[in-house]
Amino acid sequence: MKHTISVLLQNKPGVLSRVTGLFSGRGFNIESLSVAETLEPSISCLTLVTRGDEAIIEQITKQLHKLIDVIKVTDISDSEYVEREMVLIRVKAEAQTRAEVLRVIDIFRGKVVDVSPKSYAVEVTGSASKVQAIIDILRPIGIQEIVRTGTIAMARASKK
């Protein structure tokens, strides 16, 4: 099962390698990882997507929590949440495919962020599956380069 885990940690040198070292050392897998400062500059938020059965996910969250620099660990996928990922895709866009590419981008509510005579760079945001979908559709047209951010996620506010 896929789990999205959100980790608040001290924004200090070496903290990220404590997290990644934990995963490599204990053989847990990381599908994606993204990290940046929170509102409080001394604290970072790290979102990681991992896979494992219940026992493994329990170990992962406990082991993360055990790191001294980790403040809070939440398995966001335990409840309702929104997740987003952004991708930049450089796709071949020559005379005969330009219109087709633009149509696809439009359907995915993407944006063209860079144009060259033979290619577009496209920005698309959405769930990991939406990002995967546009990649799959553009692939036959000719993707030259992609860069993905990895997933970030946030629990939904309580409806009450």
Place this chain on the structure above:
Amino acid sequence: MEKISGSQAIIRCLQEEGIKTIFGFPGGAVIDLFDALMDSDITNVLVRHEQGAVHAADGLARVTGEVGVALLTSGPGATNGVTAIATAYMDSIPLVILTGQVPTPLIGNDAFQEVDIVGITRPCTKHNYLVKDAKDLVATLREAFHIARTGRPGPVLVDLPKDVVAKMVDFPEKKPIRMQNYQPTYEPHPGQIEKACKKILKAKNPVLYVGGGVILSNANEELTELARKLNIPVTMTLMGLGGFPGSDPLSMGMLGMHGSYTANMAVAHSDLLIAVGARFDDRVTGRLDAFAPHATIIHIDIDPTSISKNVKVDIPIVADCKHALTAMNAWFNTSSDFNREQVAASHEPWLETIGEWTKKHPMCYLDEGDIIKPQYVIEKLDELTHGDAIITTEVGQNQMWAAQFYKFNKPRQWATSGGLGTMGYGLPAAIGAKMAFPEKTVIDVAGDGSIQMNIQELATANQYKCPVKVAILNNNYLGMVRQWQELFYNKRYAGTVMEVTPDFVMLAQAYGAVGLRATKKSEVEAVIKEALATDNTVIMDFVIAREECVFPMVPAGKATTEMLLV
């Protein structure tokens, strides 16, 4: 505020923590610190190898329960300490390791004797720090001690760049440390305690499975009270020895790979396993699906990651062992459901079954005339020290025989490398223990292989008038590995025959110690007596039955009931 140098501030931090003895080895990056130490009342024990420094600090920590401190220089000094840091980490021993580092402007430049020791030790320390700014120095050291000794203890390394230590700093008054992100759970959840106690009252075949956590949290009395109150048999891990009196009728001795037949059978047939400060290590459980297959499992541990890591636990209790056991004892003392006589009597049939297992296969060995059996040496050590010595060990067969045949009745009289199994641990650890308790007899039970890994510390023992005794069970083999080869590799003794071994008697003399040798059983007692009566470091070289094996043995990956017996 009056300013003092960084190195003076560090020494003051050590004094603040009550540190009297540290173990160190100097180098360019820590000259300032050694210089400041000279003006203090703290003794630096100058070891002969940095691994020895950290093991000695570890030995001191295990026997006292205090934080051990080692001081190493940058680069090779720090890396030499790594094996010993990992040793302490695996066994949850509180240490603060201070390492010198090149000056901050040089960090990252591959400067002379620079290594990223914080990076190297990240996976084998509880936490570590590189102090880049002198104004963080005092707070970092205080935090390091706090982290090392609280929660599940462990080694904490503080890397100290030379320029940081040389700066002038304030020394603010110490305030209680509160860390938002680090708050170990000491108090058990009352609901879980009640659930556990009620379960215990229903059990017919309960077993207490006791690990090093009981020693670390000084919970032996609470544990003993619980076991006796409810008449529950107790087995201990290698790390838990001494957590319950080994000569108590309820003690089944050690469990696991080289545990007693009784203990392994009892766990396999129990309907309730109460794990206290133990971590279901593979050397204890054997094949996991066959471990305690009929038992409900209660697990008390201060580290949530230990719970349900290897074995699914039914009633987890995250707490300090001492607090949890106190709460359980209190529950039984006040519960109207608990009738002591009745519960004690209800366990009698179970204790009888256990007694029959012991009768069938007691811990034993075959006597062979005047050949020295290693088990006999340990029995004699136990007898002649009245079970009261501090025993450290090396690793291998010697370690297992010591664990099996010395009767540990008290906590903190046993220091052995359990989790990492580090050959070379015993001698420096013995020195650390002896520095803490000069009046106690401290014996390193050693193998001829392991003792050579830190033999240089004989000089340290001699320099500090620290008369430890070393009992080498000399089989002229890397015996434990040879045993595996005998049993599972067709007796192909690849890499385990020590073709050249020093004459340990002469070696002892070369270091200014005393060397004694016994080659016959009839000489063993006299040698031990002489060693104990000598006010000097002594090596006892016991030439033992060469191919003696440690039994019982659960082959790796087998169920713990599939024991090879004597």
